[in-house]
Amino acid sequence: MTRRGAGRCNLVNWVLSRYLWIFPVLVCGGVIGTITVGSVPAANWPGGSGTTIVVPGTETDLSAAGWNPLNSELFIARQNGQIWRLAWNQGEGNFTVLETATLPVSAGSDIEALAVVDFEAGDEVYTLAEDQGRLSRVTLSGGSLTVSAVWNLEVLNNAQALPPETGGAGAEGLEYVPDANLLSAGFRLPNGDLFSGSSKGMGGLIFVGHQSGGRLHVFDVNPGVSEDFVNHGSFATARTEIAGLHFDRNLGWMYIWHNPLLVNSLEVTGLRSNTTVGVVDVLAHYTSGMPAGNLEGLAVVSPEDCGAYGSDATSRSLFLARDGGSPNLEAFRDFPCEEQIDSSINPAVLFLLMIHRAVNSDSEPDQ
DSSP states (O other): OOBTTHHHHHHHHHHHHHHSTTSOOOOSTTOOOOOOSSSOOEEEOOSOSOEEOOOTTOSSOEEEEEEETTTTEEEEEETTSEEEEEEEETTTTEEEEEEEEEOOGGGOSSEEEEEOOOTTSTTEEEEEETTTTEEEEEEEETTEEEEEEEEETTSOBTTBOOOOOBTTBOEEEEEEEEHHHHHHTTOBOTTSOBOOOOSSSSSEEEEEEESSTTOEEEEEEOTTSTTOEEEEEEEBOSSSOOOEEEEETTTTEEEEEEOGGGOOEEEEEOSOOOSBTTBOOOSEEEEESOOOSOEEEEEEOOGGGTTOTTOOTTEEEEEEEESSSSOSEEEEEEEESSOOOOTTSOTHHHHHHHHHHHHHTTOOBOO
16 A cells, blocks of 8 residues: 655655754654654653563563564564464454464574564564574474574674674664665764665665664675675664664654663664764653563554554554563553654744645545
8 A cells, every 4th residue: 555645755754854854753654753952851651551462482581573564463582492473363352373483503592583574475584693693584384484594793794793792792683674764764874874775685774783882783684695794883872782673664763672781761763863973863762661671572563553453543552572570472552653742842843744744634545
């Protein structure tokens, strides 16, 4: 399904990213982000309390989550390499397991993150092993998992390498961002160079969040050839540790879950770095009233599915996996569809609001 305003969305975002960069805001897709000038004030957790999703076998070491909006399926993983694929069960009012399997040893050990790259390949995910810094492309089908390619990201590449796991702190976040999102955002590589598109055939970049320093590492990966990738370096984020990542392709936002010393917070960025080279600009940072525990895996339902999967009409679900303790997997069904702004921050906000309304005024879905 396409929207008639999609072309103008890209145009407006292009203009804003270059000429109104002090207002890092998305004005398309039906949602306006938090507009800030300078530092971002701390915000209260908006997701409400969690609803337990019972998955037998996830009592310990649940570490990763990924969402496929095309199939409305949730993938989760344990450190031991077991992966589950879940779907919404309307009769039970919750998610239930479709199938599960355990990764072969070639995918590495201590699986801490997964990501859905190709939504149309509904049985495929990418996993990240913390012990080796190993990225793997895997297929879950018929109760078994097959690895088709691997990339050891700790190998020196382009004069850079993903830091190894040290003292229990390693790579724990994984996500894919398409070229289209990066180009429309005016994305710059960590060294400040303007991004002109990926070159390895994936049609986007892989982002890895690390617990050491809270860095967001960027890779251009060839999906069909093992060990063929380019390391583009890393960004600083709002905290010194990253435990989970989720990117919303409709909003153009990266959600970053931080968990240093079990102090949870959720950062939102449009992946611009216009304020400081090598540091992502922050749209919002939720720090107060946060869910407690060693929460790691993160997945978020897009606003296009507001009111689905047990949420009310103005809310959507955010999923968190807990590594130790109970419950192991929760859906926070009150996460807002629209993040509110304070138009008193700057008069230019009113101008952006008018652009948003104009762009979306006739954006009914095409049949």
